[in-house]
Amino acid sequence: MKVIVIGATGTIGAAVASALAGKQHEVVRASRNGAAKVDIEDQATIRALFAAAGPADAVVSCAGSAVFKPFAQLTDADYAVGLNSKLMGQVALARIAANQLKDGGSITLTTGILAMRPMPGSAAISLVNAGLEGFVRAAALELPRRLRINAVSPPWVKETMVKLRMDTAPGLAAADVAKAYVAAVEGTMQGEIIEAAKFRG
Numbered sequence: 001m002k003v004i005v006i007g008a009t010g011t012i013g014a015a016v017a018s019a020l021a022g023k024q025h026e027v028v029r030a031s032r033n034g035a036a037k038v039d040i041e042d043q044a045t046i047r048a049l050f051a052a053a054g055p056a057d058a059v060v061s062c063a064g065s066a067v068f069k070p071f072a073q074l075t076d077a078d079y080a081v082g083l084n085s086k087l088m089g090q091v092a093l094a095r096i097a098a099n100q101l102k103d104g105g106s107i108t109l110t111t112g113i114l115a116m117r118p119m120p121g122s123a124a125i126s127l128v129n130a131g132l133e134g135f136v137r138a139a140a141l142e143l144p145r146r147l148r149i150n151a152v153s154p155p156w157v158k159e160t161m162v163k164l165r166m167d168t169a170p171g172l173a174a175a176d177v178a179k180a181y182v183a184a185v186e187g188t189m190q191g192e193i194i195e196a197a198k199f200r201g
């Protein structure tokens, strides 16, 4: 399959691109500063990416920012970061992909554990992740041409925890998180929120 991976230079995206390539898929690696250029906040660049990539079977998004900050300190601008980037950026991607992917293709977005298991500081991120999960479940009901849409929900990723100097024990290695994305691309799931933690080991 030809799979476009957005966020392919990131902690999760690089592992996903590598896992897909390891399974003989043709991977188009994209991000704002990557080999193929796209900014999910700019719909013209998403359309340009699909045009440049040519007919694709799947698109995977491992991109999108949101602000982690104590509730009392979150500003309108902080909320806007997550709404414009991780939420509406991925929604825009899904809407454009629904017109651009081959029949039977798949869209895989990224949510995160903080939707269902919030922690102090996660209000803006939990909002965005929960919104994405509702969007995926609903959009799946109406996608044309046998297209599929799912979202992977990663737990804390070990490599990220190292960077943040957190205890890595509860984390999942990016290579294991990537298995959930591969399953979404190669499988038959539709409208599912796929917990990457189930792919441990």
Ligand SMILES: NC(=O)c1ccc[n+]([C@@H]2O[C@H](COP(=O)([O-])OP(=O)(O)OC[C@H]3O[C@@H](n4cnc5c(N)ncnc54)[C@H](OP(=O)(O)O)[C@@H]3O)[C@@H](O)[C@H]2O)c1
Binding pocket: 006, 007, 008, 009, 010, 011, 012, 013, 030, 031, 032, 033, 034, 038, 039, 040, 041, 062, 063, 064, 065, 066, 085, 086, 089, 110, 111, 112, 113, 153, 154, 155, 156, 157, 158, 160, 161
């Ligand atoms: N790491 C974790 O522990 C964890 C846990 C749960 C959920 N998540 C979610 O997983 C996603 C990826 O996390 P990560 O840790 O892999 O992030 P990361 O290491 O910061 O990588 C982000 C990737 O996305 C690209 N990107 C960022 N904004 C973009 C935009 N507007 N348009 C296109 N590409 C963009 C970046 O490249 P450029 O800078 O070149 O654009 C980079 O390739 C995030 O949505 C995060 O919330 C992460």
